[in-house]
Amino acid sequence: MLSIKNLHASIDGREILRGIDLEVPTGQVHAIMGPNGSGKSTLSYVLAGREGYDITDGSILFDGEEIVETPAEERAAKGIFLAFQYPLEIPGVATMTFLKAAMNAQRKARGETELTTPDFMRRVKTSAEKLNVTQEMLRRPLNVGFSGGEKKRNEILQMALLEPKLAILDETDSGLDIDALRVVSDGVNALRSPDRSMLVITHYQRLLDHIVPDVVHVMAAGRIVRSGGPELALELEANGYADYVGAAA
Amino acid sequence: MPAVQETVDQVRRIDVDQYKYGFVTEIESEKAPKGLSEEVIRFISAKKNEPDWMLEWRLDAYRRWLTMTEPTWARVHYPKIDFEELYYYAAPKSTPGPKSLDEVDPELLATYEKLGIPLREREILAGVEGAGDRRVAVDAVFDSVSVVTTFKEELKKAGVIFCSISEAIREYPDLVRKYLGSVVPTTDNFYATLNSAVFSDGSFVYVPEGVRCPMELSTYFRINERNTGQFERTLIIADKGAYVSYLEGCTAPQRDENQLHAAVVELVALDDAEIKYSTVQNWYPGDKDGKGGIYNFVTKRGDCRGPRSKISWTQVETGSAITWKYPSCILRGDDSQGEFYSIAVSNGYQQVDSGTKMIHLGKNTKSRIISKGIAAGRSDNTYRGLVSAHRKASGARNFTNCDSLLIGDQCGAHTVPYIESKNASAVFEHEATTSKIADDQLFYCLQRGLSSEEAVALIVNGFVKDVIQQLPMEFAVEAQKLISISLEGSVG
Numbered sequence A: 001m002l003s004i005k006n007l008h009a010s011i012d013g014r015e016i017l018r019g020i021d022l023e024v025p026t027g028q029v030h031a032i033m034g035p036n037g038s039g040k041s042t043l044s045y046v047l048a049g050r051e052g053y054d055i056t057d058g059s060i061l062f063d064g065e066e067i068v069e070t071p072a073e074e075r076a077a078k079g080i081f082l083a084f085q086y087p088l089e090i091p092g093v094a095t096m097t098f099l100k101a102a103m104n105a106q107r108k109a110r111g112e113t114e115l116t117t118p119d120f121m122r123r124v125k126t127s128a129e130k131l132n133v134t135q136e137m138l139r140r141p142l143n144v145g146f147s148g149g150e151k152k153r154n155e156i157l158q159m160a161l162l163e164p165k166l167a168i169l170d171e172t173d174s175g176l177d178i179d180a181l182r183v184v185s186d187g188v189n190a191l192r193s194p195d196r197s198m199l200v201i202t203h204y205q206r207l208l209d210h211i212v213p214d215v216v217h218v219m220a221a222g223r224i225v226r227s228g229g230p231e232l233a234l235e236l237e238a239n240g241y242a243d244y245v246g247a248a249a
Numbered sequence B: 001m002p003a004v005q006e007t008v009d010q011v012r013r014i015d016v017d018q019y020k021y022g023f024v025t026e027i028e029s030e031k032a033p034k035g036l037s038e039e040v041i042r043f044i045s046a047k048k049n050e051p052d053w054m055l056e057w058r059l060d061a062y063r064r065w066l067t068m069t070e071p072t073w074a075r076v077h078y079p080k081i082d083f084e085e086l087y088y089y090a091a092p093k094s095t096p097g098p099k100s101l102d103e104v105d106p107e108l109l110a111t112y113e114k115l116g117i118p119l120r121e122r123e124i125l126a127g128v129e130g131a132g133d134r135r136v137a138v139d140a141v142f143d144s145v146s147v148v149t150t151f152k153e154e155l156k157k158a159g160v161i162f163c164s165i166s167e168a169i170r171e172y173p174d175l176v177r178k179y180l181g182s183v184v185p186t187t188d189n190f191y192a193t194l195n196s197a198v199f200s201d202g203s204f205v206y207v208p209e210g211v212r213c214p215m216e217l218s219t220y221f222r223i224n225e226r227n228t229g230q231f232e233r234t235l236i237i238a239d240k241g242a243y244v245s246y247l248e249g250c251t252a253p254q255r256d257e258n259q260l261h262a263a264v265v266e267l268v269a270l271d272d273a274e275i276k277y278s279t280v281q282n283w284y285p286g287d288k289d290g291k292g293g294i295y296n297f298v299t300k301r302g303d304c305r306g307p308r309s310k311i312s313w314t315q316v317e318t319g320s321a322i323t324w325k326y327p328s329c330i331l332r333g334d335d336s337q338g339e340f341y342s343i344a345v346s347n348g349y350q351q352v353d354s355g356t357k358m359i360h361l362g363k364n365t366k367s368r369i370i371s372k373g374i375a376a377g378r379s380d381n382t383y384r385g386l387v388s389a390h391r392k393a394s395g396a397r398n399f400t401n402c403d404s405l406l407i408g409d410q411c412g413a414h415t416v417p418y419i420e421s422k423n424a425s426a427v428f429e430h431e432a433t434t435s436k437i438a439d440d441q442l443f444y445c446l447q448r449g450l451s452s453e454e455a456v457a458l459i460v461n462g463f464v465k466d467v468i469q470q471l472p473m474e475f476a477v478e479a480q481k482l483i484s485i486s487l488e489g490s491v492g
Helices: A040-048 A072-078 A095-109 A117-130 A135-139 A148-162 A178-190 A206-210 A231-239 A242-248 B002-013 B016-023 B038-047 B052-066 B106-115 B119-125 B144-158 B165-171 B173-179 B190-198 B223-227 B439-447 B452-463 B473-486
Strands: A002-011 A014-024 A029-033 A054-062 A080-083 A090-094 A166-170 A197-202 A215-220 A223-228 B161-164 B203-207 B233-238 B243-249 B264-269 B274-281 B295-304 B310-317 B322-325 B328-331 B337-346 B351-360 B366-375 B380-389 B397-406 B412-421 B427-436
Touching: A002 A040, A014 A040, A014 A054, A014 A223, A029 A231, A040 A054, A040 A072, A040 A080, A040 A166, A040 A197, A040 B439, A072 A080, A072 A095, A072 B439, A080 A148, A090 A095, A090 B439, A090 B452, A095 A117, A095 A135, A095 A148, A095 B452, A117 A135, A117 A148, A148 A178, A178 A206, A197 A206, A215 A231, A223 A231, B038 B052, B038 B190, B052 B190, B144 B161, B161 B165, B165 B173, B165 B203, B165 B233, B173 B233, B190 B264, B190 B295, B203 B243, B233 B243, B233 B274, B264 B274, B264 B310, B274 B295, B274 B473, B295 B310, B295 B337, B310 B351, B310 B473, B328 B337, B328 B366, B337 B351, B337 B380, B337 B473, B351 B366, B366 B380, B366 B412, B366 B452, B380 B397, B380 B427, B397 B412, B397 B452, B412 B427, B439 B452, B452 B473
Parallel strands: A029 A197, A029 A215, A080 A166, A166 A197, B203 B233, B233 B264, B243 B274, B264 B295, B274 B310, B295 B322, B295 B328, B310 B337, B322 B351, B328 B351, B337 B366, B351 B380, B366 B397, B380 B412, B397 B427
Antiparallel strands: A002 A014, A002 A054, A215 A223, B161 B203
């Protein structure tokens, strides 16, 4: 599904990613853990195609296709979804309107017909109920005045509706209390499927109690420095990142 | 209402221009000599078969104009206008236009295409020579002449007068004499005074006491609209307890050989009356280098003359090279209300200096200002507004909200509010924000699959929503589309 080779990326002349190698096979959930400043969020932005980063070396293959030069909206249509750490607000645009615009834009890009309104409403209703997203929330402007939990639930709702092949979850647990974390994790787990890969980026191990990964990678100073099973997360929880920070520098 | 709506739709679909010979008699190929003089004004007045009092009125304005100088306080820049180089009375045929669509700015044609305007109408809008004269079969369900007639009859039944101002001067001299210049006096300002001297034509509306005008009045219905030229004059009177909603303009960009447009609009609302005036202005903004666009220097003012009267201005301004206008309300009657809702979009090299004046004279008068300025490209967008309370305006209230949205880093947005209160009980609130479409906001939309143009349209439409809601339904959808088109190519 996702194959990253020797990826180097810099912003304003400062190198953040210094040779990432990462393979995420179809249907697997991989976690990336690491200290602050290790380049985790940069990796998520670079995978989603955010402008402003210079990819100085390496390649990103998605479904066997090189996407380093592909614009962000085309990557989205190909099935890459990023759940933002800080979802953005768009005043005056109802959440419902935004969802419909996004779904239809992707369908259009893939050469599919646009959804009819009843079909769209039905899909939203089904997914929203599971995530405790109320009709009232859907009518409010996108993320404006939403609590931290509401924003994250809204991200997962978008993921459910857009049905991506690869979902990247950037610090999805940040700002969530324990109940909200459970709702969001249940939502994510419900979307696990043999056709879908996930990359879960987190600083803390607690999210991985809820979303149990197949593989855990440790990232430090712009490289993957260690990979292992779910037990690696527990080890990090006990010992912290101190070893890696020292080793990488 | 459905029947009325159907009629409205039908008439809008049919281009009314081809009937101009059926209704307008005073247009001939002759034109007045270049420049302005008493002689030219006499010529204009004679051409329009005006009574003596009207001629005197024009001449007074002209003499006054000679003593005035052009104002320079607006934040707009343009080469000096030579008023002796202009024609003040010319039938449209006499100024040469493009011979065919091949000679028209391709950008303009692309916009017509996006708006879905039929080919023949594109020619008319672009001012292609002779386009409006050609007779084309109308394959509508019914003959459009009868639509217009039905429309006129329905208004007549209600007692509403809706005609050209030239016709009103001849047919309803008492009404015109009583109200013309009573809101914007001939001495008001340089451009309004010039307009008073040489105004070509425009609309006249009178809604009698207690009558609710049965339909939205629109310049679409005015057969001779195309020929009103650069100095349009509009007068709307709502008598006691009357209501009228008036739509001006057109979403399709219109080209015009006259670069300077100095219109005057006067609204009078008597006791308990309400006037709603909506404008969509989309004059040619010039080519990509900013050349050839229209200068739109307009004076629009409403007088809430009676107690409990209400005047509401809603405007969507996307066109013109330079827009310089301040639709205002004089809140004279006690408990009267004024409203101003505005969206001003500027792109390319456009310059906008627009806003409103709310003059509180009566007791417990209220006003509300919602202004949304959107600047893109290398444009400059200024909100300039005055809210004042007279000594006697106890309990006056105003709420102002001015938001500016910047797209890109070469445009400018400015807010210049003036607040004057001579009454201690007046409460004025002012809110202003300036924001930029942030890169991360844009990236968020792109990540969800929207193109950058779709993303900007979505964000902008969210930004202007409060004002769009004030527009009559049929205008609102078109206005949204228009705003998106105006901003195309402004990012990425």
